[in-house]
Amino acid sequence: MSEDKKLHIIEATNRVIYRMGIAGTTMRRIADEAGLSTGALYHHYKSKEEILYDAMDRSLSVSTRIAEEVQQGKYSRGEVIKRISENVKDRFNKIDDNRMQFYLAQEAILGNEEISNQLKVKYKKWIGHTEELLQRLYEKQPGKYNKAIASLLIGAIDGIVMQTLLGVANTDEIEDICEVYHKLLVEGIPKLLEAWDE
Amino acid sequence: MSEDKKLHIIEATNRVIYRMGIAGTTMRRIADEAGLSTGALYHHYKSKEEILYDAMDRSLSVSTRIAEEVQQGKYSRGEVIKRISENVKDRFNKIDDNRMQFYLAQEAILGNEEISNQLKVKYKKWIGHTEELLQRLYEKQPGKYNKAIASLLIGAIDGIVMQTLLGVANTDEIEDICEVYHKLLVEGIPKLLEAWDE
């Protein structure tokens, strides 16, 4: 039960998931990809579910999101916004990670509770970070709507990622969307926050 | 191929999805739930996918319909925004249909061309309508970024839908998000559009 072998299997699993989706990931394909027999997989994991869970678990613990690293730095307002925008643009281009992320969400939505719970925790963390970021950026006290804004900002990225994966949005359009997203952070959101003060 | 019978099948499908999730939705179960034989299903739909797509289509086409009504100039600016907001809130509550949409998106991303094309058409319609709506609402000439804004507005909804399905956002938070979305339409977007004029 060496950790090495497990990692080998998980890496093979990831490659299969990337190509075939989670529903298309069969034990035989994992075995083929890993250069093992199906029987061998059962020496390391006691079921397919366990393999998938391990794969998804490891995948989730790697993925990063806006705000995570920015938070600790001591950047100026302008620098922070710039870094966020870069980060966002970057995310749209990491097709591999997006695909995997989307599959994970899919699996959760289809009824895999364990993955669902993990993703829930992740999203709550991401939203929390973004919320804090908003406060730092616009020097506002925690307002009733900061969390909602954070959710929308995160959600918008997921939505655009889906459009990219679906082939609805092409590269040029993504450029524009990034610019709008940037402008939204600089102009739209502050305006929104002011609006509630009045 | 009476519309009634199709509706009957779709309703049965929805009940099965509600109880068993998409992954547990088989033709046999749909048939049983509808009180039909499996063969009968194929009399009305030529594949399982077609049933699922129709189920999704019927509910999500509401959003398109509203945008179309608005286009025909039946409403004042205030009314339009109100209706959009209502529509968005409505969409967040259709859990089963949203699940289905994500399932179909997955199929599309994994290479199902039929579904892919249908979804592409749907998204392009949504984005197109939203774009026109933006122009009418803010009396702007078609700008370079109107499409990008529309994509983001649609994407944000999908993203929030995903958060809802994952159980990240609860009912109260959805309320807040709707309100922010509303505010964004009223205050944020106009501000954004102005910003490019300066």
Next chain:
Amino acid sequence: MSEDKKLHIIEATNRVIYRMGIAGTTMRRIADEAGLSTGALYHHYKSKEEILYDAMDRSLSVSTRIAEEVQQGKYSRGEVIKRISENVKDRFNKIDDNRMQFYLAQEAILGNEEISNQLKVKYKKWIGHTEELLQRLYEKQPGKYNKAIASLLIGAIDGIVMQTLLGVANTDEIEDICEVYHKLLVEGIPKLLEAWDE
């Protein structure tokens, strides 16, 4: 039960067979092609088998082969051979008929006894005609092997037709094959017949 309607159904059936083969010919497709409902078919024929049989029966009674019309004429030896060659070349180009013919043979081989019997009769007739032709051409008394030669001459055409349908032989090659077939009649067969005399 008007003959007209039956003919209409049979023509539709033939078009379906041509496109889909006999195995791919379903009642629904026949109905669609004929512009009728499946139920209506059962008013005119009591089963699918009966329709297919009728279609094939009519098809067989139309098809012609080398020798049939030549026999009655009073052509010279050279003219007869020329006409046969033309006839053969012609046959290779009538893809539609060949296809149908092949399907019929197929159906018979797969176990349809009635068609098998009809085809058997046809082939015996064709072979008989060809045999007589050989005698007229080479002024030989009915020899032990004339029938075998006739069978081979007929068979060769069927075999080449199959190669054409399979896409093994292209148009240029068919030209050559026709020429060889011609030469065979003129030079090869007489030599063969002589050989036995010696």
Next chain:
Amino acid sequence: MSEDKKLHIIEATNRVIYRMGIAGTTMRRIADEAGLSTGALYHHYKSKEEILYDAMDRSLSVSTRIAEEVQQGKYSRGEVIKRISENVKDRFNKIDDNRMQFYLAQEAILGNEEISNQLKVKYKKWIGHTEELLQRLYEKQPGKYNKAIASLLIGAIDGIVMQTLLGVANTDEIEDICEVYHKLLVEGIPKLLEAWDE
């Protein structure tokens, strides 16, 4: 994927075809006959068609083998012709395999690309070998018509096979046909080749 097990499946398949005809040959019946589960069949072959193709291939590839042996120069001219004749006679007796070949040809003609390609390869090989054989037998340089002659020789066999399957030719007649075929190789074809030289 032991060759033994494959052979076992093929033998079972042949028995089923013999009893039920190709149309009545289902995976379940093959499995039952072989004493296996249907799933097991798919462990060795990836589709029903592959099983049928293999069944046909195994028996008909004998002809190819002989042509290959001959090519390697193991036999004298007389022996070669004798072996070819024996081979041809043999082929006429393999009723089940011939049935299968016609069934597969039908599939190919109707658009099954996989089978179509396999058969095309097979035929091109047969024709190619026969062509080379002609050159060796008659010590002729590659002539324009050698390929056409080869095609006709192969085609004639298929045509006679079809007559056998249809029950047009009985055992005695097959004897005669074989003899004529033999004579054709010995006397007819050389004469033909000479004819072009003059």
Next chain:
DNA sequence: TATGAATGAGAATTCATTCAT
């Protein structure tokens, strides 16, 4: 540890035929 053949339940889909309207 490792193999890979075998299992067996269950999936989607097809289709000739029937029958109430």
Next chain:
DNA sequence: GATGAATGAATTCTCATTCAT
């Protein structure tokens, strides 16, 4: 005569899991 919705058995194929070697 005509319709077309419905039947239900049969078909091919998939796949997680087991187990003798």
